[in-house]
Amino acid sequence: MGNNAFKGGVSVRQESCYGRTAHTKCGLYLLASSLAAALVGGMCVVARWGGRVRMKAFLNIPRAILIRCVAVVTIGAAVLSDGAVTSVLAQTAAGQSLVEKTFPHSNKCKRCHERVYEEWETSPLAKSIHSPAFRASLDVYLNSAGGKDKTLCFRCHAPHVREFPDHAQLFVDQAKAGDPSLDGVACSQCHLIKHVDRAKHPPEPKYEIGGKTLYGPYQDFVQNLAHQSMELSLFQKSDLCLNCHQSVPSAVNLGKSNDLLGNWDQSRAIKSGKECQTCHMPQQVGESANGEKKRRIANHSFPGRIGKLRQEAAKLDVQTKVDGDKTTVMVKVQSLVPHNLPATHPAWAAVALNLDIKGKNLRTVFSDKRVYGRTYLDAQGQKTPFDFEAAKVVEDTVLKPEETREETFTFPTPKDTKTFDVEVALHYAPLNGPASFLQRVEAESSQGSQDPVFQPIEIVKRTENIPVGK
Numbered sequence: 001m002g003n004n005a006f007k008g009g010v011s012v013r014q015e016s017c018y019g020r021t022a023h024t025k026c027g028l029y030l031l032a033s034s035l036a037a038a039l040v041g042g043m044c045v046v047a048r049w050g051g052r053v054r055m056k057a058f059l060n061i062p063r064a065i066l067i068r069c070v071a072v073v074t075i076g077a078a079v080l081s082d083g084a085v086t087s088v089l090a091q092t093a094a095g096q097s098l099v100e101k102t103f104p105h106s107n108k109c110k111r112c113h114e115r116v117y118e119e120w121e122t123s124p125l126a127k128s129i130h131s132p133a134f135r136a137s138l139d140v141y142l143n144s145a146g147g148k149d150k151t152l153c154f155r156c157h158a159p160h161v162r163e164f165p166d167h168a169q170l171f172v173d174q175a176k177a178g179d180p181s182l183d184g185v186a187c188s189q190c191h192l193i194k195h196v197d198r199a200k201h202p203p204e205p206k207y208e209i210g211g212k213t214l215y216g217p218y219q220d221f222v223q224n225l226a227h228q229s230m231e232l233s234l235f236q237k238s239d240l241c242l243n244c245h246q247s248v249p250s251a252v253n254l255g256k257s258n259d260l261l262g263n264w265d266q267s268r269a270i271k272s273g274k275e276c277q278t279c280h281m282p283q284q285v286g287e288s289a290n291g292e293k294k295r296r297i298a299n300h301s302f303p304g305r306i307g308k309l310r311q312e313a314a315k316l317d318v319q320t321k322v323d324g325d326k327t328t329v330m331v332k333v334q335s336l337v338p339h340n341l342p343a344t345h346p347a348w349a350a351v352a353l354n355l356d357i358k359g360k361n362l363r364t365v366f367s368d369k370r371v372y373g374r375t376y377l378d379a380q381g382q383k384t385p386f387d388f389e390a391a392k393v394v395e396d397t398v399l400k401p402e403e404t405r406e407e408t409f410t411f412p413t414p415k416d417t418k419t420f421d422v423e424v425a426l427h428y429a430p431l432n433g434p435a436s437f438l439q440r441v442e443a444e445s446s447q448g449s450q451d452p453v454f455q456p457i458e459i460v461k462r463t464e465n466i467p468v469g470k
Contacts, residue, residue, distance in 0.1 A: 096182060099164055104187070120300045120302075126185075128184030132441045139176070158171055158175075192207045193240065214227050245261065251345075261401075268338070279337075315336060316426060317331070331408075331424055332405070335402055336402065346386075350371050353426050356423040358421040359415075374395065374396050
């Protein structure tokens with residue numbers, strides 16, 4: 001819930017984000033019961049904020065009267081506390097009911113679309129407001145100078161917040177809860193989009209709400225009583241994805257220097273007719289709704305960084321030249337994707353090329369690496385891993401769409417061995433940032449330091465054995 005603070009020798013658990021006690025309601029009851037015990041015993045509690053609790057003799061008042069007074073205090077505390085808590089809970093429940101009435105929860109969709117739901121449930125989209133890294137980043141953002149706009153992060157992580165700006169605190173509270181009952185990016189957050197305004201930067205989704213029509217890519221949909229269906233060509237175009245994946249709302253001030261995708265629309269893949277959905281929602285044979293006839297439909301696990309699709313993201317060509325005491329390894333890194341690799345949100349996102357040379361007994365005798373990503377400076381000129389703090393991009397080594405880059409490594413030829421191993425691996429780098437932030441993410445995660453965000457994710461790897469005499 002928060003951190004322990006000690007006031008006058010008494011431990012008070014405080015909610016870390018708001019600085020108030022998390023047991024306010026219970027505290028009123030405990031205060032009243034403590035008063036009762038002290039008064040009945042002929043003593044009273046004298047407390048001072050930040051001071052020590054001490055006891056002294058009370059006025060010579062009959063205990064029966066004191067007990068009645070304490071009873072009144074206790075009942076009054078209970079009424080006031082319950083009233084305040086009930087009011088807050090009622091407002092929260094009403095807000096969530098309004099949101100889910102407009103954007104039905106994915107659990108309702110699951111009843112008829114079980115296959116789609118199960119695929120989506122394994123995807124990064126399903127964890128858009130659930131992940132420890134998002135919760136920790138959200139907290140940093142809300143406590144930053146620009147954190148007054150509580151809707152900012154949710155415009156992508158829970159895009160229906162655009163329709164409920166007055167309920168931004170509900171989204172914040174849900175995300176911070178660690179196990180939100182609100183959806184982030186789920187069924188209705190996409191299938192209620194009727195248009196994407198690309199004239200805006202970032203592009204804006206336009207929702208059609210208030211009716212029972214859901215939009216999708218299929219012409220031969222099955223009539224049902226749950227909702228109306230309408231075919232929309234938007235769902236077969238990249239435009240549908242751009243409102244979240246082209247640029248970051250919190251870093252609009254950086255302009256094109258922080259474009260997430262790069263010149264994707266000029267890539268060979270796009271010119272050949274491919275769209276985002278071609279790779280990230282690949283076609284498969286199955287049923288869209290339970291019991292429906294099998295046909296070609298889109299996969300909803302959204303493969304990319306997670307999933308086998310990443311193994312098709314890049315290609316490595318490795319050449320090793322031994323020249324006496326010096327050895328040179330030349331690596332060609334070819335990006336096979338029609339957008340930047342990586343897309344630099346979060347701002348710490350990076351891809352690393354690691355070289356390891358293993359000599360006798362497979363002992364590592366040389367290591368080096370290249371990192372592909374962006375380096376940001378804040379307004380004070382300090383490096384920051386948060387794009388909402390970024391004022392400038394000072395270094396950009398991101399692999400551009402379909403780019404081939406050559407890297408050269410030189411090192412002493414391993415001795416006392418007839419051969420040595422060259423290992424070259426390209427992988428998504430683990431989470432990076434200030435120690436306090438990393439510790440916060442670790443604390444937020446049920447897996448601690450074993451959370452996947454702290455682990456590298458391999459894209460492609462090459463290994464070869466080289467004779468020293470070659």
